[in-house]
Amino acid sequence: MKIAVLGAGAWGTALAAAAAPRHEVLLWARDGAQAAAIAVRHENARYLPGVELPPALHTTADPAAALAHGAAGLTVIATPMAALRAQLQALGDARPVLWLCKGFEAGSGALAHEVARAVRPGAPCGVLSGPSFAQEVARGQPTALVAASPDKALVELAVQAFHGERLRVYASDDIVGVEVGGAVKNVLAIATGIVDGLAASGRPDAPGLNARAALVTRGLAEMTRLGLALGARAETFMGLSGLGDLVLTATGDLSRNRRVGLLLAAGVTLSEAVASLGHVAEGVLTAPVVLARARAAGVEMPITEAVVAVLEGRLAPAEAVVRLMSRSARAEGLS
Numbered sequence: 001m002k003i004a005v006l007g008a009g010a011w012g013t014a015l016a017a018a019a020a021p022r023h024e025v026l027l028w029a030r031d032g033a034q035a036a037a038i039a040v041r042h043e044n045a046r047y048l049p050g051v052e053l054p055p056a057l058h059t060t061a062d063p064a065a066a067l068a069h070g071a072a073g074l075t076v077i078a079t080p081m082a083a084l085r086a087q088l089q090a091l092g093d094a095r096p097v098l099w100l101c102k103g104f105e106a107g108s109g110a111l112a113h114e115v116a117r118a119v120r121p122g123a124p125c126g127v128l129s130g131p132s133f134a135q136e137v138a139r140g141q142p143t144a145l146v147a148a149s150p151d152k153a154l155v156e157l158a159v160q161a162f163h164g165e166r167l168r169v170y171a172s173d174d175i176v177g178v179e180v181g182g183a184v185k186n187v188l189a190i191a192t193g194i195v196d197g198l199a200a201s202g203r204p205d206a207p208g209l210n211a212r213a214a215l216v217t218r219g220l221a222e223m224t225r226l227g228l229a230l231g232a233r234a235e236t237f238m239g240l241s242g243l244g245d246l247v248l249t250a251t252g253d254l255s256r257n258r259r260v261g262l263l264l265a266a267g268v269t270l271s272e273a274v275a276s277l278g279h280v281a282e283g284v285l286t287a288p289v290v291l292a293r294a295r296a297a298g299v300e301m302p303i304t305e306a307v308v309a310v311l312e313g314r315l316a317p318a319e320a321v322v323r324l325m326s327r328s329a330r331a332e333g334l335s
Helices: 010-020 032-041 063-071 081-091 112-119 134-138 150-161 175-199 208-231 233-236 241-249 256-265 270-277 282-296 301-311 317-325
Strands: 002-006 023-026 058-060 074-077 097-099 124-127 145-147 167-174
Touching: 002 010, 002 063, 002 097, 010 023, 010 074, 010 134, 010 150, 023 032, 023 233, 023 241, 032 058, 058 167, 063 074, 063 233, 074 081, 081 097, 081 112, 081 167, 081 282, 097 112, 112 124, 112 175, 112 256, 124 150, 124 241, 145 150, 145 175, 150 167, 167 175, 175 208, 175 233, 175 241, 175 256, 175 282, 175 317, 208 233, 208 241, 208 282, 208 301, 233 241, 241 256, 256 270, 256 282, 256 317, 282 301
Parallel strands: 002 023, 002 074, 023 058, 074 097, 097 124, 145 167
Antiparallel strands: 124 145
């Protein structure tokens, strides 16, 4: 199969590398020097330093070449959410397309499939998501993902493209649930990073592992409430793109969003925290959009609200924890 991966960041490169031994994969990089360096060194030194890429992986900086390659098989958009609309517009035809980005579009508040529906109505599209750090996928470490689309043929194509001995791909038709899980878990990872960062302060009244467990559990309830309001199925949030991705991103040391929370708890400014990453932390951009979408749907999301207040400088990290703990008692559940 011919596969074009548009975007040579960490995740796009990792997924291209995973498929390259079995398929004809062409990885498009916007930067010509980066594309040439990957081709010569078999390494993406900027985003995956020290990870050897398969010689079968080909690269290009020519968007026309990448689009032509994907037209004969599968096109995968591996850019951040902010660039998804432009990438979909550039495709300009009815080819099947998958995207890897997780979040809501700033401005419109749309999920990725809603953007695709507006730009390419009727064209087959879907998302590949789940608990996955790019470094581990690129190194061939065991990982499980979920391909979601209402188009069954596209899901089968995604499984054929990426399912293998070290990378399992499960199928779903609940694209809303998979996308909501992938977006909201980044916001919750910032919150968990804040709690873990405060715990590291050593203060006797600082939150600890009990608080982390409560935050992840109640965060899952927030995620599910929003998903149900937008048309998702509850069981999706107990799967890879819900609970699985949340646990990984909220507790894994490779999580950029968790790292933002840790830095904020340590007193680093948001701009300094983001600049130190060298990669996009989607949760920073997604948090206010998630909150706006939740309010429009009449969904209560107190953890997300606290994260937005911290990101906007209206609430100190320690104060955010106090505010969450001082909420009135209620029965446990999705309410």
